[in-house]
Amino acid sequence: MIKKNLLLAEDDELLASLLDYRLQKGGYNVHLAKDGRDVKEYLKTATPDIIVSDIMMPYFSGIELIDYVRNQLNSKIPIIIISSAGNEENVLSAFELGANDFISKPVSPSELLVRVGRELNKT
């Protein structure tokens, strides 16, 4: 069975490492990006099946990432955003720009895995 490619954009290395481990264990090829620049570089060379991105990232926020993917790349890759609680405005902006789903911090890795699977099943 071919593993799906997942781009995980998260600036917190510990959390990224943990989620990376969980998602790999869940059957995905995970590419880690520690900030927005990494994401942009990666998207120039590859097209993941799904993107999981934190909203607050250095250089290039999750909102800008969604805008970049939807409007510049004209891609319909499913995007799941991770945001801290009480960040409703950003979450709304993300949905307006075309985010597919949202998960709030503190994150439950099992829940994230389910959401990723659901979004990929939709496509």
Next chain:
Amino acid sequence: MLISAPKIHTDLLWDLTILFSGLGILFFAFVFIFRNRLSAKSLKIARQKKILAPIISNFLFYETDATKEENYEYIKLKIEIRDLLKIQFNRLVLTEILLDLQKDLSGDSRNRIFKLYQNLELHLDAFKKLRNWRWEIVSKGILELTQMRVLAAYGFIKKFINDKRGVVRKQAQIATVTLKHEGISYFLDTTRYGISEWQQLKLLDVLRNFEDFTPPRFKAWLTSKNRDVVLFALRLIKHYNQNDANKSLIELVKHKNDQIKSEAIQCIKDFGVFEAVATLKSVFRNCRVDIKLQILDTISSLGKEEDIEFLQTLVSKESNFLVKSKAISTINTIAPETYVPTEGIDKNITTKSFETNVEDNSTQLSEVMNNNELNKDDSLPASDHKEDSIDMQDHLDPELEDEIIFDLCFMEELEDILTEFNESEDQEVNYLPLDFLPMVSEVEELKSTVDPQTTENSNVESKEILEEESFKVELEAILDKIKAHDQDVVTEDEKDSELEFLPLVVESNVEEDSEDLIVTTDEDILAMEVKEEEVIKEQRISNLYNKFLEVDWLPKQELENSETIAQKSIDWMAFVNESEGTGIMTQTSASNTSTWDENYTGDEDKDDNPIPDFYGFSIFQELFRTCDVESKLILLDEILAVGDEKEVNFLKTLKDDSDKKVRAKSEIILKELQALLSPEIEAEESIAQIQTNELEAQQPNLDKEKPESISQINTIDVSTLNKEEDSLKSLEFCFLNGLISENDNNQMPQFELDFELVGTPIEDKEDNQEINEINKKEVNKKEEKVLSSFIRNIISFPKKFK
């Protein structure tokens, strides 16, 4: 005497230079060394974290059903980490990793972190910290144990609750409450120090986030000697709605501390402790102003009429304006309208004129009622009617004050509208917002006239009629003023006066009641003269009215349907306004159209006043008058959802709305609504056209009878309608087709069987010379309702099948 500079030895200067340079170098060297050391340490930690994080991940997500390889990996890592844990630095890094992760993770992963922390025996390091002499280390240790939910630490930490060091104490308080549910009880029992507001909020937040927490009965701590404990307990009682401490709460109202007093009063108000009112009144005098206001607020919620005396004493004796005002407001809350507005109200003028008018009109009305009842039910003795009228008048008196206020408000509003109207004389105004006028009264009035049995037994309805009459007198006076004003403003050459509607209003009183009413209204009325052209316009309208009266096959039941009467009357007014055909504002109340001249020559109307399309009154029209732009936009959406042909006309008027958004949206909604209603509108327009044709045909000879008008309906070419598929037909089409097919057979079972002649009072009026003028007016009103109900009947008839 010369001043000479002191001699400083050059060697000393050199020595000082070297010293300070050396100190500077030393300082920078220290900074450099410590900075490098710190950054090296953080780098080392980061590197170690990268090494340890995968191990932690593996431990966190290890499952018992793992593969052999995974099990092997897991065991290998376990051995590895045991070696790593021997080094203190690794223990520190692992603790940091776990503390960070517990903030970012939730659910099962988080619980696993707590377990892992204790499995790796990292909590032992935290316990060691508790024994440290430095307060910041102790505080860190407490925080760590609290965050990692080490329940075993509860017994150790609670000892710090009364620690002398403030930070340690506060950390321990939060830890005690967090670690165990019973921690809050222990904390409240034992704490000797004060609890700051911030600390209380944090503790409350901790309690709020507990799952399956059963709060203790906090009334137990209302007896605490610690003032802050009592205060916190009161807040917790309020938060958890523990209303079993009424006695303690009442006692705490007497507390010397204002904060406790305030919280206790708030609890009393929230829990509705009625027995506390007496205590509240007794402590009132010695309280601060803010507490006094709070007490009054509580009394307004819990107080009864016996407390009004206390409040009135306050009103008379209290010097503080805020307290006095609050006392008045409290009295009005307990006994509404005890204090009425007095400032700036000229009581003499209004009260006198109003009382006279009310008496006059109530007398007139009782006569009208007596006449009506005598005509319709001769079996009733006349004395009974008189008693009724007397009762009505007696019943009216207590309401006089409310009526005065209402009329004052009404007069002000009407004058405002007319002022605006006169200011915008140059602009063509299509709509005068007088919708607020007699909608409710109209219904009641019609009830009383159409159904006399209801009237004779209902004081409420009678009162409404009296109100209507008194209102009319007031309206008459105002409109007479308007007329006088209009005569000054408008030149004789202006044929299309903007106040053409005036005679319609004035006429009923001028022609019929003038002698009586002139006495009661201002002297200006005596100077009033109705313009000839106004009378002509009035006659044109009455002509239309008379033509409709020729149609004598209206269902009587329709008249008795009180729910639709108000709507119908308004619809009729809309029709009358449009029948003017000039686009000039002619809106007036239905009651003012009651005395139209019946001696009309139909030719005038034929040329000048073609009967327009009939549109009903949109309920949204009233709503639009008062709402803001945003609400209007929302209402427009609602119009699309629920609107019908009445709203189409209303939407057309919105094209001239001052707001661009409303204009734009109304056009869109209009188009969409028209698209939705197109079959219905077509049908109704056809009906309206039928009516037009019918009336035009009737104009040469007003004596023509109903069948002829019905025959005109038969002439409509509806063949196109019949061709349409049934599935596409609206109910209106079905109705129209049905009607025509019945007419083709010269059979009108619906009309012949179910409908009665309702216009009989017209004939009665001609025949019976004994009926006085007031009775005529009542009959005219009824006819007007008949007319409006006729139109409504035609339009709404298909909907009844729905």
